[in-house]
Amino acid sequence: MGNGGTKPPMHSSQNGRIARLAIAVLIAILPGLPGCKGSPPPVHGPGSIATWTAYGGTPGGTHYSSAEQITPENVQWLELAWEHRSGDIRKAQGPEGGRIPVTNSGFQATPIVIDDTLYYCSSFNKVFALDAETGQEKWRFDPEVDRYADILPICRGVSSWRSGTDGICEHRILMGTLDARLIALDAQTGRRCTDFGDGGEVDVTHRISEHDPVEYSITSPPAILNDLAITGSLVLDNQRTDAPSGVVRAYDVRTGELRWAWNPVPPGMKKLNEDGTFRSGTTNVWSIIAVDEQRDLVFVPTGNTNPDYYGGHRDGLDHYSSSVVALNGKTGEVVWHFQMVHHDLWDYDTPAQPTLMDLRLGDETIPVVVQVTKMGMTFVLHRETGEPVFPVEERPVPQDPVAGEYLSPTQPFPSHIPHLLPPISADDAWGLTFLDKGACRDRLNELRNDGIYTPPSLGGSVLHPSNGGGNNWGSPAIHLGQQVMLVVTWRFPATSKLVPRADCKDNFQPQLGTPYCVETGIVASPLGVPCTAPPWATLDAIDLAAGKIRWSVPLGTSRDLAPFPFWWIEGVPGAGGPIVTSTGLVFIGAALEHVMRAHDLTSGEVLWKADLPTSANSIPMTYQVRPDGRQYVVVAAGGHWGSPNPPGDHLMAFALPE
Numbered sequence: 153m154g155n156g157g158t159k160p161p162m163h164s165s166q167n168g169r170i171a172r173l174a175i176a177v178l179i180a181i182l183p184g185l186p187g188c189k190g191s192p193p194p195v196h197g198p199g200s201i202a203t204w205t206a207y208g209g210t211p212g213g214t215h216y217s218s219a220e221q222i223t224p225e226n227v228q229w230l231e232l233a234w235e236h237r238s239g240d241i242r243k244a245q246g247p248e249g250g251r252i253p254v255t256n257s258g259f260q261a262t263p264i265v266i267d268d269t270l271y272y273c274s275s276f277n278k279v280f281a282l283d284a285e286t287g288q289e290k291w292r293f294d295p296e297v298d299r300y301a302d303i304l305p306i307c308r309g310v311s312s313w314r315s316g317t318d319g320i321c322e323h324r325i326l327m328g329t330l331d332a333r334l335i336a337l338d339a340q341t342g343r344r345c346t347d348f349g350d351g352g353e354v355d356v357t358h359r360i361s362e363h364d365p366v367e368y369s370i371t372s373p374p375a376i377l378n379d380l381a382i383t384g385s386l387v388l389d390n391q392r393t394d395a396p397s398g399v400v401r402a403y404d405v406r407t408g409e410l411r412w413a414w415n416p417v418p419p420g421m422k423k424l425n426e427d428g429t430f431r432s433g434t435t436n437v438w439s440i441i442a443v444d445e446q447r448d449l450v451f452v453p454t455g456n457t458n459p460d461y462y463g464g465h466r467d468g469l470d471h472y473s474s475s476v477v478a479l480n481g482k483t484g485e486v487v488w489h490f491q492m493v494h495h496d497l498w499d500y501d502t503p504a505q506p507t508l509m510d511l512r513l514g515d516e517t518i519p520v521v522v523q524v525t526k527m528g529m530t531f532v533l534h535r536e537t538g539e540p541v542f543p544v545e546e547r548p549v550p551q552d553p554v555a556g557e558y559l560s561p562t563q564p565f566p567s568h569i570p571h572l573l574p575p576i577s578a579d580d581a582w583g584l585t586f587l588d589k590g591a592c593r594d595r596l597n598e599l600r601n602d603g604i605y606t607p608p609s610l611g612g613s614v615l616h617p618s619n620g621g622g623n624n625w626g627s628p629a630i631h632l633g634q635q636v637m638l639v640v641t642w643r644f645p646a647t648s649k650l651v652p653r654a655d656c657k658d659n660f661q662p663q664l665g666t667p668y669c670v671e672t673g674i675v676a677s678p679l680g681v682p683c684t685a686p687p688w689a690t691l692d693a694i695d696l697a698a699g700k701i702r703w704s705v706p707l708g709t710s711r712d713l714a715p716f717p718f719w720w721i722e723g724v725p726g727a728g729g730p731i732v733t734s735t736g737l738v739f740i741g742a743a744l745e746h747v748m749r750a751h752d753l754t755s756g757e758v759l760w761k762a763d764l765p766t767s768a769n770s771i772p773m774t775y776q777v778r779p780d781g782r783q784y785v786v787v788a789a790g791g792h793w794g795s796p797n798p799p800g801d802h803l804m805a806f807a808l809p810e
Contacts, residue, residue, distance in 0.1 A: 197221060198780050203265045204773045207309040207373050211443045212508030215629035215638075215731040217774045221783035223735040226808060227750045227760045233784060233807040234287030240274035241790075241799045242299055253660075256799040257305045258769060259790020260727070263803070265775040266312050266323070266339065272803060273307035275790065277329045281342060284777050284784070287805060291342030295329055295353075302330045302369055304386065304793055308440070308625075308770075309373040311381065312339065313405045321345035324405060326381050328370025332356045334383060334403060349408030356383065356401070361429040363396045375441035375450065377481045381405045382450055384437025387458065389499070393465055393665030395458040397429070398436025402450075402484060412484030416454060418471035433458055435473035439625050440505035442521075444535060448481035451521055453502035459663040460499040460619075461608045461648050461670040464556040470495060476506050476523050476531075478538060488538030492525050494560035497553075497607055498648070499619035499672075500526045504627055508535060512635065513697055522630065522696065524639055527604065528572035528622035529565065532696065542568030542699065550602035554610060554650055556667055563605055568699040572641045572692060573617050575603050582685035583677050584718070592683035595675060599647060608648040608670065618646035619672060626729020626742060626771050630696070631753060637694045638730045638753075640707060640742050643723070644682035645675040687723020689743060691730065693756060703756040708743020712767070713796065727769040727792050741768025741787055744795050748772070748787055748806075764789040766800040782807040 199221030209215050222230065242257040263272035270284040277297050281290040299305070307327070315322040323339035334356055336348035344352025357368060367388045374381040380402040387395050399415040416434045417423050425431055435454045442451040454477060457463065457470035474493035477486060493500045507522040511532065519535040532541045546562040553559050565571070578596040583589030600606055601614035620642055627639035649671045656662060656669035663669050675683045682688050687706035694701055706723030713724060728742035736753035744767050750760040769792035776783040784805045791797040 199776050202776050204775045208505050213442050213505040216632050218734045219774050219776050219783045220735050230806045233805045236287045236803045238274035238801045240276045241801050255793040258793035259788045260306050260308050260770045261788045262309050262771045262773050268777045271310050271325050273310050275305045277307050293342045297330045306371040311373045311376050313376050326374050328383050330369045332368050354408045359429050360396045361432045368396045372440050375443050377443040379405050386438040387436040390459040390661035394432040398434045399430045400437050414484040416472035442506045450479040450481050451506035452477045455501040456496045462666040474501050490538045503624045524623040524627050526622040528617050530569040531566050549605040553607045580684050588677040592677050608650050612647050612649035614645050615648045616645040629730040629732040631732045635696045637696050639692050641690050641692050642725050644688045648672050686721050689723050689725045705756040708745035712746045729771045731772050739772045765802050766791045767797040
C-alpha cells in the first residue's frame with residue numbers, strides 16, 4: 153500500500169521476459185518468505201482471555217501479553233480482520249508569519265481493551281469505543297480541540313477506572329488533551345461524567361504561569377492509582393528558561409478535586425513564583441507514568457530542565473531532571489529518585505515508561521524498575537529503594553563547556569547490561585557514494601567529538617547517541633517468563649551547536665533567557681542520509697539477568713523512504729516500540745516503512761509482515777476477549793509528525809482466519 157518510488161520505463165518485450173523470469177523466481181522462493189501461505193492455515197486453538205487494560209499492557213508497562221492463540225508456528229497466516237478510521241488527519245503547513253510551524257498529525261495511540269470494548273484516542277483527542285472483535289463503533293466523543301493550535305498533535309492513549317459497581321460513570325475513561333484538559337467519560341455511553349470537575353473536565357493549566365497555549369499540552373494517558381488520575385504534561389522544548397512548570401498532579405477520579413501536586417523543585421528552593429503559580433522552569437513529565445498498586449508508589453520519568461542545551465542559569469534547579477522519581481501515591485512526596493544524567497545538556501531526558509517487573513536472580517526475586525534511556529543504557533533499580541540492582545559507575549566525561557556553562561565531572565554508567573551504542577569517529581564516515589563518504593568524513597572532523605557527553609559548543613558538537621536516542625518512548629517490552637527485554641535503538645549521530653544571542657534570528661529553538669540559541673540536526677551527507685553506516689535503527693533483545701545481548705536485527709528498510717534503486721538499506725529510524733507475547737512473538741511497526749512485523753523472540757527472525765497504508769509509529773497491543781474467540785493484534789498506522797511519511801488515521805486489527 154505504501155509507494156516506495158517509481159520504477160524506470162521498459163519496452164513491452166523486455167517487460168514480458170522479465171515478468172516470466174520474475175514468476176519463476178517467485179515460485180521458487182515464495183514458500184520460504186515470511187507471511188506466505190504455502191498450505192491451508194491451521195485450525196487455531198481456543199486460547200484464553202487476555203485483555204490490555206492499560207497503555208503498557210499493565211500499570212507497570214511491560215508491553216507483555218499472556219495471549220497464546222497466535223504462535224510462531226501459525227503467525228504467518230495473520231490477516232486483516234477489521235480497520236477503523238477516525239477522520240483526524242492534519243497535513244503540514246508553513247509557519248505563516250509565526251515561528252511555530254504546523255506539522256503533520258501523528259497517530260501514536262495504543263488502545264486499551266476492557267471486557268469486550270476497545271477504547272482509543274485520535275491525534276486530536278477524539279475518543280472512540282469499538283466492539284473489540286468487529287471494530288464496529290459503539291460511540292465517539294469529540295472534545296473539540298483546536299486542530300491548528302499545537303505543533304505536536306499527539307494522543308498516546310486513554311485510561312480506565314472502575315469503581316466495582318454498576319451505574320453511570322462507575323466505569324470511566326480518562327484522557328488528557330492537547331489544550332491541557334483532563335476529561336472523564338462514561339465508558340458505556342461516551343458522555344461526560346458531569347460530577348468530575350467542571351462539567352466533566354478539569355483545566356490542568358490552573359496555577360501554571362502565563363504561557364502561549366502551544367507550550368503546554370498533555371500527550372500521554374493519565375496513570376490510575378486507586379481513586380486517583382495522575383498526569384504530567386508536555387512543555388515545549390528550548391523556548392525559554394521560565395517555561396511553564398513541569399508539575400505532576402493527582403486528581404480525584406470521581407470529583408476532579410486536586411489531591412496532591414509535585415513540582416520538581418529541589419529541597420530548599422522556593423516552590424512558587426511571586427504570583428503564587430507553580431515555580432517555572434522545572435523539569436516536566438511528558439512520558440508515561442507507571443504505578444505499583446501494592447506499594448502505593450508512582451514512578452515518573454522526568455524530562456530535562458528548560459532549555460535542553462544550556463544550563464548555566466539552573467543553579468541546581470535540575471536536581472530531579474533526567475531521572476526516575478518514586479512518589480508516595482497518597483501524598484505525592486518523594487520516596488526516592490535516581491538521576492540517569494547529571495546536569496543534562498544533551499536532551500537526554502528519561503523518555504520511556506518506568507517498567508516494573510519481578511527479576512529472578514538465582515534463588516532471589518527482586519521487585520525492580522527497568523529504565524531504558526536515550527543514551528542506550530539500561531538501569532535496573534530496586535523498586536522500593538531506588539538502589540541499583542547491578543553496579544553503576546560514575547565515570548569521568550568530557551569537560552570545557554562554553555562561557556557561562558558548568559558541567560558534571562562524571563556521569564553514571566551501568567556496567568551489567570551492555571551499552572548499546574559504541575563511540576564513533578571520522579573513521580566511521582559512510583556514504584552512498586565515494587564523494588558522499590568524503591563529505592561525511594570532513595563533517596565529522598569539523599565537529600567536536602570527545603565521545604558521549606561531549607558538551608554543546610559554538611563550532612558544533614557530535615551528539616551521539618542523538619537527542620532522539622538510543623532508546624525512546626516506545627521501548628521496552630519484556631517477556632516476563634524469559635526475562636528478555638526488547639528495545640528499539642537509534643544508531644546515528646546528531647549535532648548540537650550553540651549560537652551567540654546576537655546572531656540568533658528567527659530560531660525555532662531560541663532558549664530565551666540564556667546567552668545562546670541552539671541549532672540541532674542529524675550529521676548527514678549532501679544526499680541527506682546519516683553519515684554513519686546502516687543499520688540506523690535496530691530491534692535488540694537483551695537478557696536482563698545475564699546482562700547479554702541475545703540478538704540485534706535491523707528494523708525496517710528504506711523502501712518507503714528512498715527512490716528506486718535505494719530500497720535495499722536495512723535498519724531505518726522511526727518512533728514507536730514493540731510488544732511481546734507469552735508464545736515468543738515480538739510485534740512491531742516503529743520504522744519509517746509502511747510495514748508491521750512479527751519477530752521470533754528466540755532468534756529475531758521475521759516470521760510475518762503486513763503492508764500498511766503508512767508507517768506505524770506507535771506501540772501495538774493484543775488481546776482475546778473470549779476463550780472461543782480470536783486473538784487480535786492492533787496497531788495505529790498514522791505516520792509521525794516529524795517524518796516524511798503521509799499522515800493517516802488507520803487503526804488496524806489482525807487475526808488468524810476464522
